[in-house]
Amino acid sequence: MAKENISADQLISVIISSIEDVKGNKINILDLRDIENTVCDYFIICEGTSNTQVGAIVKSVQKKVSKELKDNPWHVEGEDNAEWVLIDYINVVVHVFQKHIRDYYDIESLWGDAKTTVIETSY
Template identity: 65%
Template sequence: MTKKKADTDQLITEAIRGIEDVKGLDIEILDLRELENTVTDYFIICNGTSNTHVNAIVGSIQKTVSKAIQEKAWHIEGSENSEWVLMDYVHVVVHVFQKHIREYYDIEGLWGDAKSVKFNTTN
């Protein structure tokens, strides 16, 4: 296994842990590696129930990933209104939505050719 692959797998694991720690909902990973013209290898998509919950998820991901593998997001966008926060870790991009915004933009549908893994989450 290459170092990049190991780092990416660990980043995904820690991001998921960060989401689960604050009860983020409907977690899904899209594997984009086999698609042409993609800007990243993986999307992690989840949603929260409010602005506060979305912010808590983002904070938890940052803290968990930073503590476990000393990785910081290259760029974070959308924190101002917390309806859709994008966290760019280069090979992995995390999308944290409020449910209605996630349904509206339907990233999973747009990237329908990607392999998908869903995690069962409960409130």
């Protein structure tokens, strides 16, 4: 399977690029590798301004990862209402929020011990 050859760095790079393609906001990478009992190695968190944009971000991520890395998510959850969509690539989990839902759950604070990288966007 091609998946075995994909590094987390490659996957993260393609995911970030695909979020930027549709102007996803406030992109953070949380490195969870030094935290015990985590479900994955990285969270990528971003937000869209509406359920339409959240849906567009989710589609962009799936399409670009599939095209460039020949990989598909293990699981996707939350697409119906598009307020918080989770895209699970096993080692990397993408959270796409609408702003008010992101503010409410504040998962960056819940994972406060994680090393956080803020991606600066130019739009």
